Structure formats: structure tokens, C-alpha cells
Amino acid sequence: MKVLLTGSNGYIGRRLKQKLLEIENINLRLFVRNKKTLSSNIDKNIEIFEGNSFDKDSLKKALGGVHTAYYLIHSLNSDDYKNLDKISAQNFIDVAQECGVKRVIYLGGLGVKDENTSKHLLSRIETGEILSSSNEVQTIWIRAGVIIGSGSTSFEIIRHLTEKLPIMTTPKWVNTKAQPIGVDNVLEYLVDSLYLDYDKNLTVDIGSEQLTYKDMMLQTAKALELKRVLIPLPFLSINLSSYWLNLFTPVPFSVAKALIEGLKSEVIKQNDNAKKYFPQIQPISFFDSVKKAIKEIEENQVISRWSDNSGVIWDKDHSKEINSAIFFDRKELDISNISKEKVYKSFMSIGGNNGWFDFDFLWEIRGFIDKIIGGVGLKRGRRDQHKLRIGESLDFWKVVDIKKNERLLLYAQMKVPGTAWLEFKIENNKLIQSAYFYPKGLFGRIYWYSLIPIHYLVFNNMIKSIVKNAKK
Numbered sequence: 001m002k003v004l005l006t007g008s009n010g011y012i013g014r015r016l017k018q019k020l021l022e023i024e025n026i027n028l029r030l031f032v033r034n035k036k037t038l039s040s041n042i043d044k045n046i047e048i049f050e051g052n053s054f055d056k057d058s059l060k061k062a063l064g065g066v067h068t069a070y071y072l073i074h075s076l077n078s079d080d081y082k083n084l085d086k087i088s089a090q091n092f093i094d095v096a097q098e099c100g101v102k103r104v105i106y107l108g109g110l111g112v113k114d115e116n117t118s119k120h121l122l123s124r125i126e127t128g129e130i131l132s133s134s135n136e137v138q139t140i141w142i143r144a145g146v147i148i149g150s151g152s153t154s155f156e157i158i159r160h161l162t163e164k165l166p167i168m169t170t171p172k173w174v175n176t177k178a179q180p181i182g183v184d185n186v187l188e189y190l191v192d193s194l195y196l197d198y199d200k201n202l203t204v205d206i207g208s209e210q211l212t213y214k215d216m217m218l219q220t221a222k223a224l225e226l227k228r229v230l231i232p233l234p235f236l237s238i239n240l241s242s243y244w245l246n247l248f249t250p251v252p253f254s255v256a257k258a259l260i261e262g263l264k265s266e267v268i269k270q271n272d273n274a275k276k277y278f279p280q281i282q283p284i285s286f287f288d289s290v291k292k293a294i295k296e297i298e299e300n301q302v303i304s305r306w307s308d309n310s311g312v313i314w315d316k317d318h319s320k321e322i323n324s325a326i327f328f329d330r331k332e333l334d335i336s337n338i339s340k341e342k343v344y345k346s347f348m349s350i351g352g353n354n355g356w357f358d359f360d361f362l363w364e365i366r367g368f369i370d371k372i373i374g375g376v377g378l379k380r381g382r383r384d385q386h387k388l389r390i391g392e393s394l395d396f397w398k399v400v401d402i403k404k405n406e407r408l409l410l411y412a413q414m415k416v417p418g419t420a421w422l423e424f425k426i427e428n429n430k431l432i433q434s435a436y437f438y439p440k441g442l443f444g445r446i447y448w449y450s451l452i453p454i455h456y457l458v459f460n461n462m463i464k465s466i467v468k469n470a471k472k
């Protein structure tokens with residue numbers, strides 16, 4: 001069976017790709033915007049097609065000869081995502097029908113259409129309706145609510161709030177009911193949908209036990225062996241709640257607001273099709289899902305994170321933009337007496353729990369300021385404390401290029417009046433560390449000049465510390 005996987009760099013997509021590679025009787029094909037975003041150790045037997053769902057020609061190439069296609073696409077990073085999601089879904093199902101695809105498997109969200117339905121959830125529902133509109137292509141629509149797993153948005157929010165706040169003043173939405181589900185169970189439903197003996201469109205609502213968000217936070221505290229007190233305050237608005245999440249969790253304000261708006265309505269199962277059509281799958285409890293997620297984090301086994309596919313700035317070559325940067329700070333050190341592999345390993349481990357060397361407090365201050373003004377801040381950390389891959393987040397940076405034993409290029413995702421990059425490069429027995437900045441207007445120039453003394457301290461210390469660590 002030839003199977004197409006879209007969204008293979010997303011939180012679910014990366015994990016599903018691993019599961020599908022373990023199945024011997026399918027030929028896996030990936031549809032990606034840019035091949036560079038795939039791991040360097042990707043299976044050589046996988047077919048890879050570049051393109052996007054707004055380009056029908058690239059869709060036709062990717063869907064040609066495909067039996068089943070997974071649709072894990074959304075445009076949440078765009079302000080116009082609701083309209084873009086509709087266009088994307090319609091293009092996909094039209095081309096799938098034209099190419100003779102037999103089945104589309106879509107992962108959407110639990111919920112119903114009413115006056116409380118958030119814009120984000122409504123978009124997910126409308127996407128499912130469009131994909132289910134074909135008379136010739138069967139769609140299996142899996143609907144999940146709160147997905148719990150290491151690196152998932154929901155888990156990261158609940159975990160950070162629980163770890164950092166012994167006493168939490170919470171808005172009334174903490175009493176909203178939901179049916180969370182572990183990410184491993186989600187993957188089971190997606191994989192088993194390949195072989196489901198059913199030929200009509202089917203909507204399958206999945207989830208474990210019904211819990212309020214208050215229940216989830218208290219159970220998370222128990223799993224973390226912490227004691228926590230929650231005090232609901234009915235006057236906390238959506239905006240205030242969003243700022244609260246923005247400050248104490250890794251999610252930026254825009255994501256926090258979209259999530260809070262969605263918490264006005266319950267996300268519970270509307271049908272019993274999971275038990276009827278997938279009786280072999282037994283959803284594990286919320287508490288056990290949390291324990292498993294914590295263990296993966298502690299053992300550095302996080303496969304994917306919600307933030308690693310945010311933004312599309314790694315889809316292009318940054319060389320031209322970097323060359324046009326008006327300001328730059330460059331430091332060089334001789335490394336002729338150290339192996340390139342050790343130097344490379346040293347700068348590839350920067351950030352996250354490993355920190356930014358002797359001036360961590362300055363990075364923390366910059367991260368806090370970024371959070372205050374609606375940026376991503378430092379709390380995203382890094383997925384793995386030793387390895388990086390193109391497209392994933394690293395504190396308030398995005399990894400946009402990696403050349404083994406040669407180069408690491410980071411793109412700044414913090415709020416800055418312009419565009420910034422940080423590059424580490426090994427060349428001619430030298431480590432070259434460069435910060436590039438393209439200012440936006442007068443304020444951008446003032447911003448750069450005001451930071452020169454701090455840059456002098458931070459960047460000098462950084463390159464020396466990288467070399468010092470490489471010598472160990």
C-alpha cells in the first residue's frame with residue numbers, strides 16, 4: 001500500500017512517521033515544503049515530494065498512485081488561517097479524487113458548532129467537513145481534544161503552570177470539561193485507520209476519562225509529586241488569561257489566546273465510534289499519560305514538540321538576507337589545536353537547560369522582556385540537550401541551517417525591530433561567530449547601538465566558552 005503523509009514535521013507527524021516506518025507492507029511517501037527540514041538520517045526508501053497544498057501541480061505529483069493519505073495540515077501560523085485552511089482542504093480532496101486516492105485520514109479536534117465555538121476549533125471542524133465532502137474518496141475523521149505527551153502544547157502549558165505556581169488564581173474555564181488522550185493512543189487510532197474494514201465516511205471521537213482542566217492540573221501536580229492550590233476567579237478575561245499563560249508557559253500570546261478562546265466550550269466525545277470500530281485500543285488514563293510524558297523528558301527522549309513547526313522561515317535560503325544585513329558582530333578564535341568535531345559539538349549544545357554561559361541572567365532578562373511584549377521568550381528551551389535539527393526551536397531562536405562539523409545558523413524569533421541571525425561556523429581552523437542584524441527604521445538602529453556594550457560582554461564570553469568546552 002502506498003501511503004502519503006503530510007505534516008511530517010509537525011508534532012503528530014514526526015511521531016506518526018516513525019510508526020509508519022515500522023510497518024513492512026506499506027510504501028511511505030512524504031509531502032513537505034522543504035526537504036531540508038527532514039532529519040539527515042531519514043530512511044532512503046522513503047519517497048519525498050516537495051510542494052504545498054496550495055499548489056495543485058505539486059499535489060498531483062505527491063498523490064499520484066497513493067492509496068491512503070494522511071492530512072495533518074493547518075495554517076495556524078497565518079492571520080488568515082481560517083480561509084487558508086478551507087482552500088488547502090478543498091485542493092487536497094479535489095486532487096485526491098482526481099488521482100484515485102481511496103482513503104484520507106484526518107486528525108481534527110473535538111467540539112461542536114455553537115455560539116461558543118472558537119475560531120480555531122471552527123476551522124478544524126470545517127476542514128473535516130470539506131475533506132468528508134467527496135463521494136469518491138472515503139475520509140476517516142479522527143477527532144481528539146487535549147493531547148497529552150512530551151512536547152505537546154496542552155501538556156507543556158499544564159506542566160509549566162503546575163511546576164511554577166504553588167498557588168494558582170485561575171479563570172472560570174478551569175471547570176470546563178474535556179476528554180484528554182495520550183499521544184500514543186492518538187497514534188494507535190491513526191495507524192489502525194489504515195486497515196479499518198469500512199468503506200463509508202466515518203467520524204471517530206477519541207478520548208479517555210472526562211476531566212475538568214482543574215482536575216488535570218491537580219493530577220499533573222500529583223504526578224510531579226507537588227502540592228498545588230487552585231483559586232478560581234470568575235472575573236479573569238480571555239486577554240488576562242492569555243497574558244497569564246504567555247508569562248508562565250512556553251506559548252506566545254497569540255497561541256495562548258487561541259487556546260483560551262477554545263476553552264469556553266467543552267471538548268468531549270459526541271459518538272462511541274472509537275469503541276465500536278477500534279475495540280482493540282484501550283485509552284490510558286490522563287495520569288498515566290502525564291507520567292509517561294515526564295519520563296520521556298527526564299530521559300531526553302522527546303521526539304517532537306509543538307513549537308518546532310511554528311513559522312516557515314527555514315523554508316528559504318537566508319544567504320541573501322544575511323549578506324544585506326547592515327550591522328554585524330563577528331568574533332574569531334583559532335581552533336587549530338582542537339578537533340572540529342568537538343568544537344561543532346560544543347556550539348550545537350548551546351541554549352535550553354545547557355544555558356548561554358556566564359551571562360545567562362542577561363538572556364533571561366531579554367527572554368522576560370520578550371514575553372511581556374508578546375514574544376516567544378526563552379521557555380521553549382530545546383527538544384534534545386545535545387542534538388539539533390533544522391526547523392526546530394531553540395529558546396527564542398529557530399534552527400534554519402546545519403552543516404555537520406561546519407555550521408549552525410539560528411534565526412531570531414524574539415520581538416526585535418528588524419531581522420536577526422546568529423551563526424557559528426568552522427572555517428580555516430577558526431571558529432567564526434557572527435551576529436547579523438537588518439534594522440527596521442530608526443528604532444532598529446537605536447536598538448542595535450544601545451546593545452553594543454551588552455553584545456561585547458555576551459558574544460566575547462560566548463565564543464571563548466564554546467572553545468573552552470570543546471577542550472574538555
